[in-house]
Amino acid sequence: MAGLISQDLNVVNIGLASFGDVIREKGGKATDLQWQPPAGGNPKDAWNLALLTGDPRIAEANKLAYGRYLAAQPFLVGVKTAREALPDMDGRIILHSGPPVTWENMCGPQQGAVLGAVLFEGWAGDLDGARRLVEAGSIRLEPCHHHRAVGPMAGITSPSMPVWIVRDATSGNEAYSNMNEGLGKVLRFGANGPDVIARLKWMAETMGPTLAVIVEEMGGLDLKPIMAQALHMGDEVHNRNAAASSLLFRKLTTTALASKRLDAKAVAETLTFVAGNDHFFLNLSMAACKAMLDAAHGVPCSTLVTAMARNGVEFGIKISGLDRWFTAEAPFIEGLFFPGYGQADAARDLGDSAITETAGVGGFAMAAAPAIVQFVGGTPRDALANTLRMLNITLGQNPAFTLPALDFTGSPAGIDARLVADTGIQPVINTGIAHREAGIGQVGAGLTYAPLACFSQAVSALAETMTFDA
């Protein structure tokens, strides 16, 4: 002990950095260790978290749910309109990304996209008319997730839009996603001008029916192998889909070339559109992830996270054991802005695309996609570190999604809400940044982190449904 006191001070400071500052000011050395109390320091949540930690019912439930996620085999099986494919799409309904939100509370780009969808459906002749209809409450606004669907950014999906139909061959459940419009002025970033509506009409009238025939003639498409292959080609299948889109394009093209049922002009237009969009695979990746996670949803007592989704106002998650949303304020995004834009222009985190991270790809698989840092910021080393950090909050590594840069180990997958609440390590998400006003579009891309509060709440709520021995 005498030796300890006579030495120069060399302190590891856990928690508040200001305690370390005091030592440093006196000439001592202090290394700050980032730490925060479990469940964000909320005593009730921390108590509930302690109750669930080590509970064999949770472990059992998570094993079952995680096994179902791993066993899922999402196949692209068809293309139909949302009205035909999705449950409960009758009448005037528009789906949006994230947890439920009212028209009044929606962020700018989501409002802009809703109005665009009203025009696309022909329910109003101009934006003012569309706004009056929506404000009068004559259009149902519901989350995509409530209809087994997902949509990137604003997520707006209306009945006449074509959707991908993805079926999990193991569980038989289906998931859906709208189709990717490309970059620039597009509905998902809140743009709703005549060119945007015209493109949506072409997608509904020409591209959707053409892809429907192609998908039918190719006899469906096994999506996990394409995602796995893309992870070996520099994609993380959320914000980088260049390889996956190329692989998809090749399959669509060879089928189309062999088909005798298709109109040559429609094929040429469709394939040229697909070829021009490196993000085209994103929506299929999302639907595949949704199918894998829906397979794992609904296991009583499971703390496996089965959805993370944002509407630009709130960030929401679901866990397998409770079919309800746990929400917190949606965060802003740290990233790179396009020339002429900055943080003041940015909307809060938006879109259902965090379903990819929920399924162990996207930000969780950044180690596969070092080149993505040119788009979202940081260095290739940060990309590796993000993947490695997620190992602390996941139930395992998905052997179907291997990462070459990490010696072909599986991507961290299966977020356990308990581990997030306990460690304070927030799930990382690669995402686009929308302008906060309607009609302007994408202004950048970057990283964001799922709010801790969602996970603490979910754990607490689950604990309150269970009984514990005294």
Place this chain on the structure above:
Amino acid sequence: MAGLISQDLNVVNIGLASFGDVIREKGGKATDLQWQPPAGGNPKDAWNLALLTGDPRIAEANKLAYGRYLAAQPFLVGVKTAREALPDMDGRIILHSGPPVTWENMCGPQQGAVLGAVLFEGWAGDLDGARRLVEAGSIRLEPCHHHRAVGPMAGITSPSMPVWIVRDATSGNEAYSNMNEGLGKVLRFGANGPDVIARLKWMAETMGPTLAVIVEEMGGLDLKPIMAQALHMGDEVHNRNAAASSLLFRKLTTTALASKRLDAKAVAETLTFVAGNDHFFLNLSMAACKAMLDAAHGVPCSTLVTAMARNGVEFGIKISGLDRWFTAEAPFIEGLFFPGYGQADAARDLGDSAITETAGVGGFAMAAAPAIVQFVGGTPRDALANTLRMLNITLGQNPAFTLPALDFTGSPAGIDARLVADTGIQPVINTGIAHREAGIGQVGAGLTYAPLACFSQAVSALAETMTFDA
């Protein structure tokens, strides 16, 4: 000194490992440091190397040659038959890979491919007839490199075969390559059965003319950006071309779909063939590399390596300052064999495809392609190490070919024969392994290393053309 002697022995042993063994046997510690004398220990070559090291004429010449390599802008500008495109292709001539070799000395797969080409050209009706023609000396056998061309593996290129025409927009020089037949039984691995010949005929009659129109209608194609993009998508554009082939396919397809001059059946057949071959881009990559290096060739006093090529018997290199081959016995390849095959089945290193490594991609850019180790062996860490080791023998890093895993630094490029001879670090090459007998095909893939003797000879030969102050 007293302290040194009384300490336990802890020795760094440079060179022969057996000296270290002696110390280890006595209970001491010895770390072996790999080292060999310059120029492989040949006194004359070592003296010549010493003369050239630090000589300002060499430095100046290398700067000029390397600058020309960097400035090259290879564009795909057309497709024609070898007879139309290549210089001096009149009459009965067949080109082969590597340095010059006589029929008698050719390895099995190259002989098999020569006979196949004779059948394809219709110069004989069967293999026996083909063999008699060749043995009678009535067919000129010359290296591809002597006709500004390159060909993978056997490299066989005959007058009626379609070739890619690549033009360096900076220097105006052209380079050529035959077209990739896919995997399995193919001419370049020495197969020459009826299916191989039928495929070559289809390539000449249908695919070549179709691609000629497509390339013309797309107004050429800038190849360096595609190679650079592929390096960000897990390719090293020698043994892994999945991304580059997909990107090329997309460009060919969109042009073909917009064309009014093409026959739909020919387009469908051609694009389906291209879509089915992840190595289709290889031959274009090779022609692009040949164009970049030919731009750098012919600078007096330059020790920049402008070609590395193998014929399955000899490995040959050229340096910019001397237009002749420096050869040594072709090595075997360390790698992974297909089921049922092993080292005893393998031919020696074969093909002009090492032009990619000469140009700073392939094995030199393995850091971009961690997934390639599943094909050639080793670990992703080895892939990084191979790229880093090549920095010791190259004149710089090509800023056009950046490597995400190494923080977007350029790929090591511009092999200086002096540095190879001095350090003993041999250029690494990713390559396929052919069966040593004709007609069987590929049996594996792996890594090989350019023989040191080629580089020592080249340095010596250059020194002997120069005068030095006493």
